[in-house]
Amino acid sequence: MDWFNVVLFILIICMVLMFGAFSFEFIPNYINNYRGGMEKSLFIQDPWFTAIYNGDKTIEGRVGLESKYASWKGKTALFTGPGNRSLKVLVTDVRHYDTLDDYLANNDYTKIRADDSVKNRDELRDKYLHIYNRDGKQVFSDESIQYSGGINAIEFALQP
Numbered sequence: 001m002d003w004f005n006v007v008l009f010i011l012i013i014c015m016v017l018m019f020g021a022f023s024f025e026f027i028p029n030y031i032n033n034y035r036g037g038m039e040k041s042l043f044i045q046d047p048w049f050t051a052i053y054n055g056d057k058t059i060e061g062r063v064g065l066e067s068k069y070a071s072w073k074g075k076t077a078l079f080t081g082p083g084n085r086s087l088k089v090l091v092t093d094v095r096h097y098d099t100l101d102d103y104l105a106n107n108d109y110t111k112i113r114a115d116d117s118v119k120n121r122d123e124l125r126d127k128y129l130h131i132y133n134r135d136g137k138q139v140f141s142d143e144s145i146q147y148s149g150g151i152n153a154i155e156f157a158l159q160p
Contacts, residue, residue, distance in 0.1 A: 049081030
């Protein structure tokens with residue numbers, strides 16, 4: 001490990017401890033990236049993380065520009081969930097859509113949903129419209145998706 005990275009790492013730890021300025025979630029990602037581990041990471045809430053863990057969900061939807069996720073194809077990613085649980089996945093494909101309806105129409109809803117209670121795309125759309133960020137704003141509203149530059153379907157396979 002070169003001195004620059006050692007000093008940077010110590011500085012970050014000190015800032016976190018002194019000011020609480022950062023989330024502790026990035027520290028394992030920094031270590032993994034330095035060691036040549038996970039290249040990408042996502043935090044996924046339950047019940048979606050549990051569905052991924054059980055192998056029921058193999059497509060994760062994320063708002064954002066196509067360029068944000070396009071480079072993930074063929075790379076290993078770390079999905080973390082509540083309770084410090086984590087999964088290693090191989091991103092097999094990334095597809096970009098302009099709207100939630102396009103995303104749902106072009107992907108198998110059974111690979112997107114979090115549980116078997118969702119019986120069709122309309123019910124899944126309703127579930128997506130009831131996902132809110134920390135500020136209480138709809139993540140997958142038409143306005144939010146348009147403002148963020150679209151929605152990405154991140155398809156993946158679980159890794160050992």
